[in-house]
Amino acid sequence: MTDSRNLNFRNRFIELGPEFYQAKNPDPVTDPYLVDFSPSAAQLIDLAPEDGGNKDFLDRFGGNCPLEGAQPLAMAYSGHQFGSYNPRLGDGRGLLLGEIQNKKQEMWDIHLKGAGPTRFARGFDGRATLQSSIREHLASEALNGLGIPTTRSLAVIGIRELIYREKPALAAILVRIADTHIRFGSFEFFHYTGQGENVKRLLEFSIQNYYPDIVQETDRYRIFFQRTIQRTAKLIAKWQSVGFIHGVMNTDNMTITGTTFDYGPYGFMDRFIPNHTPNHSDTHGRYAYNQQSEIGFWNLNKLAKPLVHLVGPEKLEEEIQQYQPLFNRFYREEMGKKLGLAILDSEFTQLVQR
Numbered sequence: 001m002t003d004s005r006n007l008n009f010r011n012r013f014i015e016l017g018p019e020f021y022q023a024k025n026p027d028p029v030t031d032p033y034l035v036d037f038s039p040s041a042a043q044l045i046d047l048a049p050e051d052g053g054n055k056d057f058l059d060r061f062g063g064n065c066p067l068e069g070a071q072p073l074a075m076a077y078s079g080h081q082f083g084s085y086n087p088r089l090g091d092g093r094g095l096l097l098g099e100i101q102n103k104k105q106e107m108w109d110i111h112l113k114g115a116g117p118t119r120f121a122r123g124f125d126g127r128a129t130l131q132s133s134i135r136e137h138l139a140s141e142a143l144n145g146l147g148i149p150t151t152r153s154l155a156v157i158g159i160r161e162l163i164y165r166e167k168p169a170l171a172a173i174l175v176r177i178a179d180t181h182i183r184f185g186s187f188e189f190f191h192y193t194g195q196g197e198n199v200k201r202l203l204e205f206s207i208q209n210y211y212p213d214i215v216q217e218t219d220r221y222r223i224f225f226q227r228t229i230q231r232t233a234k235l236i237a238k239w240q241s242v243g244f245i246h247g248v249m250n251t252d253n254m255t256i257t258g259t260t261f262d263y264g265p266y267g268f269m270d271r272f273i274p275n276h277t278p279n280h281s282d283t284h285g286r287y288a289y290n291q292q293s294e295i296g297f298w299n300l301n302k303l304a305k306p307l308v309h310l311v312g313p314e315k316l317e318e319e320i321q322q323y324q325p326l327f328n329r330f331y332r333e334e335m336g337k338k339l340g341l342a343i344l345d346s347e348f349t350q351l352v353q354r
Contacts, residue, residue, distance in 0.1 A: 001048040004057045009069030009110070011098035013181075016205060019190075019198055021073040026063025026095055027116025027126070029173070034058060035134065035156040038141055041177055042154060044108050045100040052155060061175050062157050063115055070097040070110075074118035078192060079185030079252030080302050082286055087192060089185060089252050090120025093127060096181055107209070109181050110154075113174040127163045130156070130170040136263040137174060143260055148238045149231075150260035151178040179259060182206055184303040185252035191306035199306045206256055221310045224256075226319050229300055231258025233323055236296045237330035240289070241338060243269035247279040249287050249295045251302050293331075297323050 013020065037052030051057050059065040074091035095118070097110045114133065117126030137153040144150050154175040161171040182202070190198040207215060207224050214220045214227075235258040239246065246253070247265040255261045267278025274290040282288070287295060300323060304316045336342070 001046055003048055003051040004054075004060045004067070007045065007047065007067060007069075007100055009067055009071075009098040009100060011071040011073070011096070012107075012205075012209060013075070013096060014071050014073060016201060019076070019195070020202070021075050021096075022090075022119045023071065023073050024095060024116075024118050025066070025072055026112055026173075028064050029062050029159040029161065031160050032058040032062035032064070032173075033158045033160075035130065035158045035172060036137055037155045038137070038153055040144075041141070041152040044102060044106070044152060044177055045110070045154075046102045047154075057155075058157060061112065061155065062159065062173060063112065067097060072097050072112075072115075074120055075181060075186065076120070076189055077183055077185040077252055078189040079183065079250050080188070080299070081250040081252070082282070085188075085192065087189075088120075088122060089189075091118055092121035092124055093117065107179075109176075109178045111176040111178060111181060113176055114159075114172060125163055127159075127161065127171040128174060129163065129165060130158060130172040132264075133172040133174040135266075136176075139263045139266055140176075140260070143244065146238075146242055148242070148244070148260060149235055149258055151176050151262075153177070178255075178261070180206075180210055180255055180257050182210075182256050183252050183261070184254045184256070184299055185250075187303060187306040188251060196309060200310060203307070203310065210257055221307060222315050222319065225304065225307060225311060225316060226322075228256050228258070228303065229319055229323050230326060232296050232300060233326040234258060234330045235260065236292050237327055237334050239292060240331055241334035243272070243289070245269065245276065245278055245287070245289045246292065247277065247282070247287055249292065249299065251299050254296075254299050254303075293324075293327050296327070 034053035039049035042049050060067050072095040076090045078087045078089050094113045095115045099107045101107050114128030133156045137156045140150050140153045154177050157173045159171045162168050163171045214223045245267050253262045265279035275285055275288045277285050277288040
């Protein structure tokens with residue numbers, strides 16, 4: 001185990017070049033304080049649990065002191081939000097500090113949410129509210145405990161700054177750990193700005209770093225899409241099995257590794273209401289519980305568009321048509337485990353689809 005002063009950072013993403021990000025340091029804060037810390041998340045980066053909350057930790061992850069080897073950057077991306085394309089997204093308040101390789105040789109992104117405005121902030125203050133940070137902290141650790149792929153929350157750091165949303169609110173920084181921050185919208189950004197070569201560069205980067213077993217495959221772009229379909233279907237099946245509703249399944253909130261990402265107006269169903277949505281702004285129920293599987297399919301179709309010239313429309317269509325059978329299979333398996341059933345026959349299928 002180590003402490004925050006001796007974490008060994010690197011940043012592979014920065015090697016892609018400035019078209020992919022804005023290099024920027026976190027904005028300093030006054031007198032940061034610990035709200036909560038996850039010892040189990042700390043183990044992912046070999047950070048000693050007792051280090052959480054001390055002054056060195058708070059200053060470094062609060063943005064007041066540089067972390068050795070870290071190269072903070074705000075990532076460029078776009079995405080479809082509630083069915084419409086939004087070209088003006090990107091990390092408006094988040095910074096990818098870099099990656100840490102643990103003793104198991106696993107690479108983990110370290111990201112600060114609420115670290116101050118970037119060029120993608122669109123006039124906003126670049127901060128996160130304490131309330132939303134606590135919500136993400138609790139949900140990510142809860143889903144991890146349920147065995148659902150998710151980003152992790154290392155800590156919530158309170159900052160003595162008042163920010164304004166619908167009403168004045170306390171501010172905070174969420175320290176997120178994730179396997180990747182590459183989203184469907186990362187590919188969309190370069191596709192819709194006519195940067196086909198950067199779509200290919202991002203795809204090669206993604207395969208090399210997140211699907212290294214297919215690097216030598218001649219059909220690796222197709223296999224990448226196939227793997228992303230499989231992981232997305234499995235993730236949403238797991239959500240459905242526990243009554244979790246993400247609430248804002250925009251393409252900029254979907255990762256290429258199939259992890260629950262960017263918790264906003266999420267919720268869990270206390271009782272079964274198929275069309276329930278916890279997002280009060282989702283007046284048409286686009287992201288309701290019973291729509292999540294279909295939205296996963298819709299989002300994967302949006303990811304397919306930037307890949308058309310690299311894979312071919314027919315091959316992409318063949319792969320995307322596997323999504324629904326995969327989802328159905330994964331969902332049946334999850335529900336079978338919940339009920340302790342080994343034989344998942346047609347009668348069981350009818351039961352879980354009611």
